[in-house]
Amino acid sequence: MHKLSIEEGNEYLYVTSTAIEILKKYPLCDRCLGRLFAKLGYGWSNRQRGESIKRVVLMELHNMLRNEKIEKEQFEAIARNIGEHAQPLLRKLGLGNDENTRCLVCGGLLDSFIEDVSRRSIPILKAYDIKRFIVGAKVSGSIINRENQLKLEFRLGFGESIKAEIRREIGKLIQSLDKDLTVDFDNPEATLLVEYPAGAIYLQVNSLLIKGRYWKTGRMISQAYWPTPSGPKYYSIEEALWSVLRIIGAERVVLHAAGREDVDARMLGSGRPAIFEFKTPRKRHLPLRELEQEANKSSNYVSFRFEDYASRKDVQLYKDDMAKTSKIYKALIVSEEPIDDDKLKELESFFVDRLIMQKTPSRVLHRRPNILRRRKVYSMQCLKIWEHVFECLINAEGGLYIKELVSGDEGRTTPSFSEVLGAPARCVELDVVSVKLRGHP
Ligand SMILES: [Zn+2]
Structure with missing residues (x-):
């Protein structure tokens, strides 16, 4: 009887022989099997990888069975771990029943999780007027352990993590379900954080940043909001931005300016360069001119020019410049x-x-x-x-x-x-x- 082992296996048939070794012991879904070989081949999903491997493995085993190089029980055990792709053949051979085994790593929930979470995420992103986002994943420790143990046991060096797969696949699916939503690593408006397998979704909304200038034509006006028990100590530049804050439904506004003048000094002439940060906005794609007009209605002594929307990176560059x-x-x-x-x-x-x-x-x-x-x-x-x-x-x-x-x-x-x-x-x-x-x- 031929023994199937990695040691004996032809090194040119690494994927097939390794997959057979793994499937002899453990049931894996297409995604979790394919993910163990994620860095081999290019342009496929792990599900396609896993599915392809399983079909080839099944054909090899079928051939061995026909040549009597493998026992029926051994064939049946591996075929059962392969799952639904092996069912037609098992039935044809009159072996076993239709019961599918559950994936060792994800419990068979990963596919439906990706689908379900992607669909539920879309209205959440829309509620905050998000167009560009990234996905973060939190995976339960026991699942990560099972995956790591599998990689150790079979000395697998071409895999990726379940976290990486969840992040990428949910991003891809949301993009394909809604053309207004794009994964953007450079300048995301929010991070969608999903929990596997619990299915919880959290949205971390990035601040809306506007680059511009302000003028102060009156005295006794502070830059920052300055609360005291009997009300604000002075009228402030930040307070003058509250009308914009209300329109975009943000929670707070923070001013990042190139220095500051004294409360009793006016800011005339060129105005002072600043970045106006609105935290957790509900709207973020309104015309800048409209927002500027609203801000300028707030006070006769404070005025603004909104030049452009800015990214976090801009803020850092700008802050370096603002120091000089x-x-x-x-x-x-x-x-x-x-x-x-x-x-x-x-x-x-x-x-x-x-x-x-x-x-x-x-x-x-x-x-x-x-x-x-x-x-x-x-x-x-x-x-x-x-x-x-x-x-x-x-x-x-x-x-x-x-x-x-x-x-x-x-x-x-x-x-x-x-x-x-x-x-x-x-x-x-x-x-x-x-x-x-x-x-x-
Ligand atoms: Zn799985």
């Missing part, structure tokens, strides 16, 4: 001593490409770490307004505190206007008139 800005400020300054044009000329020529050493200002020390910053003032232009009052346009590196550049903050910022003028000076009004990202026009 140059800014132009307009400051209204009061000096304790009278000012003349010569003094202002002296100030202008002193602050040309001048490096400023600045310890964290005492007014923000309670909420910021005490560090020493080095920032440059590139140039400035001053205009006398009254005996003690002048206006100054200051072109400086982003991150420099201007009020302290003027006052000196009791020696924490040096050099300062007070130092150069030889008399205490104070910034009483501050506007940002231009924010430029390095490498951007």
Whole structure:
């Protein structure tokens, strides 16, 4: 009697001889058998692989049976583990009954799981206006163990994981069932997380990100929403975006801006570059112009320009750029001593490409770490307004505190206007008139 073993098997018949060894011991469905050889061949599903292997194996066994190289019982046992593809032959030979054995790895549930979960996922994706998605899978530990043990026992090196198959097959099936839905690894709008075999579906919705700018033509407006027990401390840029938040049904809005101005400083001129992040939106394919118009209706003192939808990757690139800005400020300054044009000329020529050493200002020390910053003032232009009052346009590196550049903050910022003028000076009004990202026009 011929013995079927991998050791004796012809190395050129690796797939057939290995499959026979496995099926001698365990029943496997088409997918779970095919998956053990997933890296052999290309352009087929694991179900097609498994089905092809089973047909060839069955034909080989049939041949051996006819040549009496295999016993009937042995033939029947393997054929039974092959399952439904072997039933017509078993019946023809008058062997066994129609009972199918259950797959060792998936229990025979994988096919219907993929079908069922794909169909149930579509309305969930639609409810959140998702067009581009990826699939993630959580598989019970006992199933993963069974699959790994099988790979170890037969030293299988060409397989893939059941997780990978579930992710890919559900993605493919959803795409084919609904042409508006696409698997997109680069810029997905959501992750569909499915649990095998429980069948639970979770949707992780990515934020809707809008790239743009904002302007603040009033004072006492903060960037972030600032709640207190008696209501928000100031009106905020984030609050001005709540009308958009309501339209798209998001849960929260977060502002990522290229720096920030003081609450009492206006943001004029160029506006400030920012990314507006809307968390867990229910709608995400509305025209940007409409959303911008809504945002601009919120307040007479805050306005927006929405330039484009952005991806997570854009945000990272943008954040790197946002850290490197140059800014132009307009400051209204009061000096304790009278000012003349010569003094202002002296100030202008002193602050040309001048490096400023600045310890964290005492007014923000309670909420910021005490560090020493080095920032440059590139140039400035001053205009006398009254005996003690002048206006100054200051072109400086982003991150420099201007009020302290003027006052000196009791020696924490040096050099300062007070130092150069030889008399205490104070910034009483501050506007940002231009924010430029390095490498951007
Ligand atoms: Zn299976």
